[in-house]
Amino acid sequence: MGSAIEAKTHKNMPGADKEADLTERIEAFLADLKRGGCGTGPIRGSGETARETTALLRKVTAQARWSSAGDLMEIIRKEGRRMTAAQPSETTVGNMVLRVLKIIREEYARSRGSSEETDQQESLHKLLTSGGLSEENFRQHFVHLKANVIEAINELLTELEGTTDNIAMQALEHIHSNEVIMTVGRSRTVEAFLKDAARKRKFHVIVAECAPFCQGHEMATNLSKASIETTVIADAAIFAVMSRVNKVIIGTQTVLANGGLRAVNGTHTVALAARHHSTPLIVCAPMFKLSPQFPNEEDTFHKFVSPHEVLPFTEGEILSKVNVHCPVFDYVPPELITLFISNIGGNAPSYIYRLMSELYHPEDHDL
């Protein structure tokens, strides 16, 4: 292999070395995304994906050749399109691309000295008259723009690092002593949330196992290690057990633009049962999971994986006679959700549109 590596380095001219390194990194990341998620959702947590995406975009900002904010935005858009296409179900990647684009817009505006312009569109009147900051205006060259953008992305990274802790910190406000909490499947955020609460309070957690992947088992093991009283139930028992539950706390894969959820399947069942018993349903979702996507975008909404978990390949003859599907996600409509807990505080589903406009620039919604 020594020779092969040599050949590789020979191929790249010294000047283009940085860029080649960058493309190689991007390709590796794309390949990872494509292969990622063998059934149970992402192998890495979506938090990790978000951090990796942001770090990669920072690298792009630092190493790609660009002279103005417009160029940079074009490069980021191009790479962003490829990244989102690689794994459409992984919305965090797209979200992070939008965040970085927004950062570039803000930094550019600040460099021009019109910081009040970059405030949110306060009124309909302003929205109509704010066409001034269009593409060709991004052509202006600023010396410190690169440094500023990288600085801002670093801030974003720091924010991402702290999301889980920020959410967990709010646990004591929501979980009280001797409550019975239900959760479904495994979510790192919920796990941290419950563990944080368990430091001060005693409560009982019921975990729905979430077939066919049964991540609930792992969740229960982790919780019981933190000496939380834990019970695992089959998915079929969710409704039966719901009457005893004080609160349902779940995680999610994506928060959609309408305040609905795209979460691991089984969540809809839980949400409906909770509604029937008027049990509050709390969703722990960091802000990077907030996506400008709406639930009607059919093609990217679903994710079907190998049916192996539902009906093993070893079954033999029956497999040629039946069609087996193994969807990963459920859609939970916003009216079933009581509260979102994000790293910046608690919000009702009806407030999601507002958060959305704070996080992303409306012109970027379509990459």
Next chain:
Amino acid sequence: MSSRGGKQKKGNVTSEQEEEEQPLQAVLVADSFNRRFFPISKDQPRALLPLGNVAMIDYTLEFLTSTGVQETFVFCCWMSNKIKDHLLKSKWCRPTSPNVVHIITSDLYRSLGDVLRDVDAKNLVRNDFILVYGDVVSNIDVSQALQEHRHRRKVDKNISVMTMVFKESSPGHKTRCEEDDVIVAMDSKSKRVLHYQKTQGLKKLQFPMNIFQHGSDEFEIRHDLLDCHISICSPQVAELFTDNFDYQTRNDFVRGILVNEEILGNQIHLYVTQDGYGARVSNLQMYDSVSLDMVRRWVYPLTPEANFTDQQGQGCTHSRHNVYRGAEVSLGHGSQMEENVLIGRDTSIGANCHISNSVIGNNCTIGDNVVLDRAHMWNNVHVSSNVEIHQSVVCDGAVVKEAVRLNKQCVLAYNVVIGPNLSLPEGTVVSMHHPEEEEEDDDDEFLSDDQEVGHSKDKTRQKAFNPAEVGPEGKGYIWKASMNDTEDEELAQCLWGLVLNPDPESDSESEASEESQDRSRSVSPEIDDVNAFQLEVLGTLQRGLEENIVCDNLVLEINSLKYAYNITLKEVMQILTRVVLEYPFQQQGTQLTTLQYTGSLLPLLKTWSPVFKNYIKRAQDHLDCLSAVEELFLEQDTHQTAMVKVLMKMYQLEILEEEAILKWFSTGATNDKSRQLRKNQGVRRRVRRMSLRRKESAEDESSEEGECGRRGIKTEDLRTV
């Protein structure tokens, strides 16, 4: 989740070790070395045939890359240029590819053995490598198997040479290839293979006792394994192939290693996985099921919409019931895509079509009221209205005209035109190449004689398409399934791989034939041999007549048959006579009138007279011949009158001498019937005339007197009886 997470961690660990040690290498054999896909693979090598609109070799390379292979050697033989072009254009040869692909081509590879011997000769591999074929579709995570393999090699120095990856799947599974059905006996603890046998439809299987006598006390005998054709090999494997130049396939190798285990001390291990998917597209039956498995997402994440080859415009969307649509697909009013349908880009489908379990390539046009079920259409296919296609493969550029029905397991190879108004029966294979051209081409493969290729092409052009077979506007030739069963060692040529040889004589034909010879030698040779010889002579003469073979050559052939069956000269002559005289019956049935019989026989006698003359030389030969004639006419009582004409003709042709006939007439008469025969008017008159003539010339009174006197007595006798 826990097991997955754990596995992933382990995978990471191994990859770290790899980085410390040496990169993982793979040998990809982009040639099948058999002709299961034949009329199709004549135009395109098997590795490039599309499966779910992606070339098969891309699946294999993606599999290798995702397992962390960093250097792949692709060996091509048949149509190596096409494979090379494809790879150079693909993402695998981009500078950013984590997997460096080296393409090695040679026309001299005839088997897997040749490839591995070349690997050894060129010293390409330095460490454990993964060996796969170019038509393997898999998403198995082999890092676990790799780790086990490395561990074993570390523990007991270089004893384990190969770890084969198998997937658990119970018998009766659609994706199990019947050709590759194996029975494996293995040590449960060490996973060492003790016995390995292809079942080949055998009912009885034998295991040598000694495999169970040493080693551990737990054994497994498994039939629920699907051979993924993925093997992790030590560098020694290539050396072993060099040492044993008779190894052709992996099967040979495995058997050889197991047989010589005591001597060489090499072992083979097994890795059985339950997760993941792995199968080799070894025939069209497998193509059908793997393609369907892919559309049903068993090979996730290698799904059609993932566009893992990273080609522009190949992407498609996935919606409910596993319906995939590429860009710019148009679907007519009332058309239904029921389930498991993949449609490539720029394809248009007419109104009121029913499509299920099918894959349709790019740029296809499909008319109205078309029913497609398990159809595999490649690119640029044109299908007119009112067509029905069931479980068939339609290759690039084929045209199916109106109201054609393709029944199960039809194959339309490249650029074939079918129809209109035709129903192709089950298992029809249509190709633009004439089946006879194929055999000549086969020779060309070895001779590489361009002149002959041109010659054969000219010949095919002369042959017209048969409108009864391919329709009035059709273009193409029907391939018969039995066309070249001599070609393949185990199976009749069979694209779909359905016809299994039920005989258990697959392991070695030579043994089988030896056995049959032994048997024939031990059991009363004469009767069998004489009968067989008679049939052979009949066949020889028949052929001689049809192909106008010179009599000298016929004699030569009969002589060789004589030695082959150990027949005496006397018997040869008797049989020859018998065969010739029975010939008209053989050809036209036993209901001939005497007149017809003689009519057809006499010219034959004339043609074959040199043959007779060659065998009938001595006086005794003449008598033997006559007795054979007599015997035959005794059996065919109704045609006794013809005897005289036969004798006359044979006399005229100077096959039989006058003297001999007279002698025969005078002697013989061993029983009543033969007497009756001689009494027959014609014979008597003829013989008398003959003897008269003889008397005139030889002036031999006494003999004539004696003859007459004896004859008188005979008639007397007959009357009394």
